[in-house]
Amino acid sequence: MSTVTYECQGGVALAVIDRASARNAINADVRDGVRSAFEQFAADEAARVLVLASQGPVFCAGGDLAEMAALGTAMIPRDYVPSIRDVAGCDKPVIAAVQGAALGGGFWLAQECDLVIAADDARFAISEAKWGRGAPWAAPLLPLLGPRAALELMATAEPVDAHRAYELGLVNHVVPAAELRERALQFAAHIAGLAPLSVAASVRMTREYRMQTAGPLADASWEMWRPVYESADAQEGPRAFAEKRPPQWQGR
Numbered sequence: 001m002s003t004v005t006y007e008c009q010g011g012v013a014l015a016v017i018d019r020a021s022a023r024n025a026i027n028a029d030v031r032d033g034v035r036s037a038f039e040q041f042a043a044d045e046a047a048r049v050l051v052l053a054s055q056g057p058v059f060c061a062g063g064d065l066a067e068m069a070a071l072g073t074a075m076i077p078r079d080y081v082p083s084i085r086d087v088a089g090c091d092k093p094v095i096a097a098v099q100g101a102a103l104g105g106g107f108w109l110a111q112e113c114d115l116v117i118a119a120d121d122a123r124f125a126i127s128e129a130k131w132g133r134g135a136p137w138a139a140p141l142l143p144l145l146g147p148r149a150a151l152e153l154m155a156t157a158e159p160v161d162a163h164r165a166y167e168l169g170l171v172n173h174v175v176p177a178a179e180l181r182e183r184a185l186q187f188a189a190h191i192a193g194l195a196p197l198s199v200a201a202s203v204r205m206t207r208e209y210r211m212q213t214a215g216p217l218a219d220a221s222w223e224m225w226r227p228v229y230e231s232a233d234a235q236e237g238p239r240a241f242a243e244k245r246p247p248q249w250q251g252r
Contacts, residue, residue, distance in 0.1 A: 002018075002033060003017065003018060003019055003029040003030055003032075003033040004016065004017050004018065004030065004033025004034055004036065004037050005018060005037075006036075006037045006040050006041070008041075008044055008046055008047045010189065010192070011046065011047065011048040011049065011189070011192035011193070012047070012048070012049050012050075012051065012185055012188045012189050012192050013040075013041050013044060013047035013049070013050040013051070014050070014051050014053065014185065015034065015037035015038075015041070015050060015051070015052050015053070016053050016054060016055060017030055017033070017034065017052075017053070017054040017055065017060065018054070018055045019054075019055075020054070020055045020056030020057075020058070022061075022064065023056070023058040023060070023061035023101070024054045024055070024056065024058055024059065024060045024061060024106070025060065025061045025062060025063065025064040025065075025105075025106075026060060026062065026063050026064055026080075026081065026105045026106070026109070027064040027067045028067070030064075031080070031081070031082060034052070034082040034109070035082040035086075037050075037052075038050075038082055038083075038084050038086075038087050038090070038094070039087055041084075041087075041090070041092065041094075042084075042087045042089065042090035042092070047092070048092055048191070048192040048196055048199070049092060049093050049094075049095065049188040049189075049191045049192045050084075050092065050093070050094045050095070050188075051094075051095045051096075051097055051181075051184045051185055051188050052094055052095065052096050052097065052109075052113055053096075053097040053180075053181055053184065054099075056100075057099065057100045058099070058100040058101045058106075059096075059097075059098040059099055059100055059101065059102045059106055059110065059122070060101075060102055060103070060105065060106025060109055060110075061101055061103050061104075061106055062103040062104030062105040062106050062107075062127060063076070063080070063104055063105040063133070065131060065237070065238040065241040065242065066238070066241065066242045068238040069235075069238035069239045069241065069242040070242070072235065074229050074230050074234065074235075075226055075229040075230060076134075076229065078137075078222060080105070081105050081108045081109050081112060081137065082109070082112070083112040084112065084113070084114070085112070085207055091200040091201075091203045091204045092199075092200065092203065093114040093115060093191060093199065093203050094113045094114050094115075095113060095114065095115045095116070095117060095184055095187060095188055096109070096110040096113035096115070096116045096117070097117050097119075097180050097181060097184035098110050098116060098117070098118045098119065098122045098124075098171070098180075099118075099119040099121060099122055099177055099180050100119070100121055100122060100123070101122075101123050101125075101159070102122060102123070102124050102125075103123075103124075103125045103127045103159070104125070104126065104127040104128055104131075104133070104135075107124050107125060107126055107127075108135075108137045108138075110124070111137075111140075111141070111170070114203060114206065114207070115172050115187075116170065116171040116172055117171070117172060117173050117175060117180065117183060117184040117187060118162040118165060118166070118171040118173070118174050118175070118180075119162065119174075119175060119176070119177035119180040120162050120163075120174055120175065120176055120177055121162070121177045122161070122162040122165070122171075122174075123159040123160070123161055123162070124159060124160050124162075124165050124170060125153070125157060125158060125159035125160070126138055126153045126154045126157065127157045127159075128154075128157070129154065129155065129156075129157040130157045130237070130247075131237030131238060131240075131241060131247065132228070132231065132233035132234045132235075132236055132237030132238075132247060132249065133228070133229070133234060133237060133238075134225035134226075134228040134229050134234070135154055135225070136221035136222045136224065136225040137221075138150065138153075138154060138221075139214050139217045139218045139221040140210050140211075140213070140214040140218060141153070142214070142217070143213040143214060144168075144169055144170075144210075144213075145168055145169070145170075149168060162174045173187070231252060232250050232252055233247070233249050233250060233251065233252070236248060236249065236250070
């Protein structure tokens with residue numbers, strides 16, 4: 001079975017990450033599956049809105065640290081987490097339906113979507129500081145959250161719950177966990193029923209605003225974080241995770 005499934009009904013497409021046994025952590029199969037789903041959505045003339053969801057109690061626990069440890073992954077590529085913005089010519093909206101934890105790369109994946117519906121049990125965290133990894137992808141969050149709120153998320157690696165995420169503007173709506181998938185699909189169906197050219201222009205304008213407000217920082221951040229990725233600590237974090245022990249930081 002595919003790690004990510006895709007289906008479309010009534011103008012609403014649904015892509016589901018199905019790696020619940022690993023808390024839907026992002027490995028090569030998940031990355032390839034989500035990219036394929038985005039490309040299929042872009043090419044699907046019947047699909048006007050896509051809901052990105054996942055199986056199990058966790059949306060996405062982040063990058064697969066066990067895979068990183070096995071591969072000795074250093075600097076991750078900028079497209080490590082798939083983005084609908086990387087699909088040429090796609091100006092249709094993507095909604096993330098987030099339940100449980102969205103940590104590190106899972107947070108990144110949710111924020112690459114245009115809209116976010118969160119279950120009331122959702123938690124969001126930039127958890128890289130726990131594992132010696134980097135978060136250059138978080139640069140667009142600074143104009144959204146302000147520098148102090150963004151720094152707290154990055155420097156403490158502590159999660160915020162769904163209601164705090166709503167207050168910060170990270171999510172659009174908070175709904176009961178048992179109703180998440182249904183409510184996300186209803187939200188998508190409402191958008192799919194509106195004038196498609198108007199929706200597409202709204203999507204283009206919003207994505208362009210996000211890129212322009214991050215400005216040169218969005219590019220410079222990848223070089224700022226390179227020494228972190230290339231450090232001994234960056235290898236120690238995933239290795240400690242794989243060996244189920246606390247990391248031993250060296251600061252180099």
